[in-house]
Amino acid sequence: MSDASYGNGTLPPQVRSRIISGINGLDVHLLEAGHETPGRPLALLLHGFPDLAYGWRHLMPILAEAGFHVVAPDQRGYGRTTGWMNDYDAALGPFSLLNMVRDALALTLALGYRHTTLLVGHDLGSPVAAYCALARPDVFRSLVLMSAPFPGAPVMPFDTAAGSAGHVLPAQGQPPLAAALAALEPPRAFYQHYLCTRQANHDMWYPPQGMQAFLRAFYHVKSGDWAGNRPHPLMAATASELAQMPAYYVMELGATMPESVAPFLPSLTEIQANDWLSAAELEIYVEEYTRTGFQGALQAYRVLSDPDLNAELRLFSGRTIDVPSIFIGGDRDWGTYAAPGALDLMTARAVPGIKAVELIAEAGHWIQQEQPVRLAELMLDFVAEARDGFGKASR
Known part of the structure; x- marks a missing residue:
């Protein structure tokens, strides 16, 4: 090659x-x-x-x-x-x-x-x-x-041989996170759940705004250049807590990743002022992901969500x-x-x-x-x- x-x-x-x-x-x-x-x-x-x-x-x-x-x-x-x-x-x-x-x-x-x-x-x-x-x-x-x-x-369950509940990870009876996020108003979805879906690769491989605009917006909105990034610790892995994160983490239910980041495309002035990802450097990412798509990169998210593969x-x-x-x-x-x-x-x-x-x-x-x-x-x-x-x- x-x-x-x-x-x-x-x-x-x-x-x-x-x-x-x-x-x-x-x-x-x-x-x-x-x-x-x-x-x-x-x-x-x-x-x-x-x-x-x-x-x-x-x-x-x-x-x-x-x-x-x-x-x-x-x-x-x-x-x-x-x-x-x-x-x-x-x-x-x-x-x-x-x-x-x-x-x-x-x-x-x-x-x-x-x-x-x-x-x-x-x-x-x-x-x-x-x-x-x-x-x-x-x-x-x-x-x-x-x-x-x-x-x-x-962790493996501990101290269960006597038939007691033992010491295990808590909160196994909580409603699934995806359902809880979907019940919010407006309904939401966690980005990792989306990235595990069959359509995620196609959505990102063929974004309606084009690969260059999609990746520029994605890299910008997750960078220190986007003024909206003001992170803080979350109290628990609950829908209401996670919903405090930006739309590239907790997306509108049914939205694609290209749709989620499109509103955050930086201006021409912001792009020209970027000293860590020039147009020529961004083009490397555009070329590579246009050629390969994203499925190989997304497989790891699917592994992390599969109990059998994590056993x-x-x-x-x-x-x-x-x-x-x-x-x-x-x-x-x-x-x-x-x-x-x-x-x-x-x-x-x-x-x-x-x-x-x-x-x-x-x-x-x-x-x-x-x-x-x-x-x-x-x-x-x-x-x-x-x-x-x-x-x-x-x-």
Whole structure:
């Protein structure tokens, strides 16, 4: 496959694009920086939805300048990585969190590393990175979670052998969230429920306003540039609480995602003032998603909603993330609070030794694009401290 627009100056000169075959059944497209010097410690960056390896382009040269070999793959289901089935009716097992952990492990080993020095997961890449650290702390030895807190693995019922109710997760008798949202006035729907539907891929692949306008509005409304983003913690995962979030999270029932974000298309002046996603950079996303559609990216949402596919995660019931870890969000990003209580569960139970929770001022959801310098500062300070705990060997 040709490099298309990656060859016309939309990548920093320090960053190259290549494909590595045989990675857990995939041919993985990745971007990398700092590759010229052998023996550097590995920083592995896992993107989320609807992003690409390309989303890390501003951050990668900074980390490479600091001495890392920086690698950002197009994750399974995205971009120029191939070997996955692009079909709603395809088996979802390959998109399970643990299989995506195997993707990360296989890539690390294929690159000639026994461990990463820095593992970063953003958005849907955050749970993938979290399970990397749960399953293989010997390989993934420090962890940065971004924008999506990790509340822990699903738990198994405890102390039930005597026939008592035991200690289980609460609120199993509450009405289903989808029904409760639909009962609001006006009726609403949670975005993750919508993204699991059969029509979501077609809606976003063929938006009435065109792919460029759709993606520009989507990236704008979730960024710190949109003045309406003023997130705050929600008290519970109830319809009334979730309805406080913007329309790109809690949509009007029956609306598509392109319809939901269309009113937030920035003005020409706002677009021209955008210094983190130029027209040429946006065109990379337009080209890639016009070519592939969104189904591969949406499969992970369907996995997360499938109890059978998540049952294997109970293997880690009660296990905590014990490698050095930090959470970084944007103070204008609703992602930190979209799962009510997840942030508290992460710090109190799932990642009890977490070093810090940092919210970058004026950053929205796309932190690595909006605020790469500040993000790099936090990462480098964190990893410098973390490396004191496990030495400085790179391989």
